Amino acid sequence: MTTESPTDLRTPTPTLRELALTTLQEEAVALTRELIRIDSVNTGVAETIGDGETRAALLVRDLLAEVGIEAELVEPRPGRASVVARIRGAHPERGALVAHAHLDVVPVEGQEWEHPPFGAEVHDGWLYGRGAVDMKNFAGTILAVARHFAREGIVPERDLIFAFLADEEAGGVWGGGWLVDNRPDLFARATDALSEVGGFSVPLGDGRRAYLAATSEKGVAWATLTARGRAGHGSRPTPDNPVVRLSRAVAAVGEHRFPIVRTAAVDAFLRSFGAARGLAFEDETLERELDELGFVSSLVSASLRNTVTPTVLSAGGKTNIIPAEATARLDIRVLPGQDDALRDELRRIVGDDVDLRWGRWWSATEADVDAPLLRILQSAIDAEDPGAQVVPYLLPASTDNKHFARLGIAGYGFVPLRVPDGFDVFGQFHAADERIPVSAVEFSARATERILRTA
Incomplete structure (x- = not known):
């Protein structure tokens, strides 16, 4: 012993x-x-x-x-x-x-x-x-x-x-x-x-975890919409009221959904999570199936398409005066390779009633997923x-x-x-x-x- x-x-x-x-x-x-x-x-x-x-x-x-x-x-x-x-x-x-x-x-x-x-x-x-x-x-x-x-x-x-x-x-x-x-x-x-x-x-499935690696990131840009018209008294509405014309353009931007673009990084994510969760992630069902991923869904959903978000509105200074100018500032997030396409589409969305001017523009980055x-x-x-x-x-x-x-x-x-x-x-x-x-x-x-x- x-x-x-x-x-x-x-x-x-x-x-x-x-x-x-x-x-x-x-x-x-x-x-x-x-x-x-x-x-x-x-x-x-x-x-x-x-x-x-x-x-x-x-x-x-x-x-x-x-x-x-x-x-x-x-x-x-x-x-x-x-x-x-x-x-x-x-x-x-x-x-x-x-x-x-x-x-x-x-x-x-x-x-x-x-x-x-x-x-x-x-x-x-x-x-x-x-x-x-x-x-x-x-x-x-x-x-x-x-x-x-x-x-x-x-x-x-x-x-x-x-x-x-x-x-x-x-x-x-x-x-x-x-x-x-x-x-x-x-x-x-x-x-x-x-x-x-x-x-x-983040939860991957079957008790396993995924660690997300950002191999790409959206570009960020700013733009300004400006509508101009004749200033006047609020009691006499004018057909070229810049507040009304700007509002139409801002509403059009807010309601527009850009098409889904499956970049290399998005596809790599969908392959991994699709295999782990048994999801196909076809274009027709993509956003519905992403909802099954919990809080990860909002992060990935925002990476599927270009976005343009109105953030700041400015017009007038007195309730009874129709201003001569109204402006809106836009926050733009653009996918890799989509700079020109986004510019063209945004121009079409806002129409000819407002002036569209570009501010700072940083293009997206895209690194090798392999x-x-x-x-x-x-x-x-x-x-x-x-x-x-x-x-x-x-x-x-x-x-x-x-x-x-x-x-x-x-x-x-x-x-x-x-x-x-x-x-x-x-x-x-x-x-x-x-x-x-x-x-x-x-x-x-x-x-x-x-x-x-x-x-």
């Missing part, structure tokens, strides 16, 4: 790598919280934007310097700073991978928050705060990964460019867009980029969530990837987050009481470390 010694019953001693990964997870959470506590609200109006982005950028720069990583802080306007750093890889000839996150967040005014938006409080395992999902969680995570690589002497497979950007929430004019136009040298030899919006888990990087993402998810599947999809919004696309950099949206099956991560963007499970940030740190180390 043998007797086990107390030593035999002890918990196995963690390896040095396991200890380092534990530190990485803890730091990803801590840095995310520290960034959330910096009020870096981007109102989109220069006069009302403070120095929050620069304060966040200085924190990032100093934390990188603390572990010996040299980073460049670029501030094209006071308060609008970005930070870029490069870590050399073992195979620089393979091109660099950009990991980027924006440091600005949207406003919180007009929303009712149960927890303070810049408190970064943790309650029952959930981290609350503006930026918890969009997207200081990834900024904190990639910052923690960069520090982890430096501490542990890890050399990634390829060059990594870490970019922490200003102004994404207002189009990236003073952030990613400005850097691409004025400092493309910071992204020399980059071929791929990794950022929002994707990587979060790219080698997707296999790296799948490998990282396999290690953390065996049996899960990375599924391409088309993001119906736009990110800073649209700017990097102008440098020939293929952009992918993948912030790995394992969340409860009923939790709609995309629904947290810009919402009150924005929140994320602490465990999801820890999962993100482990998976992102593997992705950036092996990509």
Whole structure:
């Protein structure tokens, strides 16, 4: 008869790598919280934007310097700073991978928050705060990964460019867009980029999870409709009242449904979910069958067609005066390759009674749904969530990837987050009481470390 010694019953001693990964997870959470506590609200109006982005950028720069990583802080306007750093890889000839996150967040005014938006409080395992999902969680995570690589002497497979950007929430004019136009040298030899919006888990079926990878994203554009006529007294209606003519055009835009276009990313999504759910996803039944996917449906449905949404109306200033002019602003989301078709169709919809003028126009991005990087993402998810599947999809919004696309950099949206099956991560963007499970940030740190180390 043998007797086990107390030593035999002890918990196995963690390896040095396991200890380092534990530190990485803890730091990803801590840095995310520290960034959330910096009020870096981007109102989109220069006069009302403070120095929050620069304060966040200085924190990032100093934390990188603390572990010996040299980073460049670029501030094209006071308060609008970005930070870029490069870590050399073992195979620089393979091109660099950009990991980027924006440091600005949207406003919180007009929303009712149960927890303070810049408190970064943790309650029952959930981290609350503006930026918890969009997207200081990834900024904190990639910052923690960069520090982890430096501490542990890890050399990634390829060059990594870490970019922490200003102004994404207002189009990236003073952030990613400005850097691409004025400092493309910071992204020399980059071929791929990794950022929002994707990587979060959704129910796939049979108890398995899918992790959505945005291989494409809609373009975003703005346009203005203007109707003009004779000003006059409200008691004497005129046949060319610009308010009436503009209203007809706006109603026509609001009622119009553009045709379904099945892009490569949409088809890749439908194949994966169709196989898992036993759905055919034929054009005739597509939208009805998408409804069976729960909250995922609204995300994918918005990626099926071009959309034009009236958002701002302006006319007159006094009830008894017919104005000489009325305007409407339109938010446009356009699928890859559909720019000219959308312009022509919108012109036809609004008719000749109003003037149509185009504002900013950023075309859609489209990366390869079978790219080698997707296999790296799948490998990282396999290690953390065996049996899960990375599924391409088309993001119906736009990110800073649209700017990097102008440098020939293929952009992918993948912030790995394992969340409860009923939790709609995309629904947290810009919402009150924005929140994320602490465990999801820890999962993100482990998976992102593997992705950036092996990509």
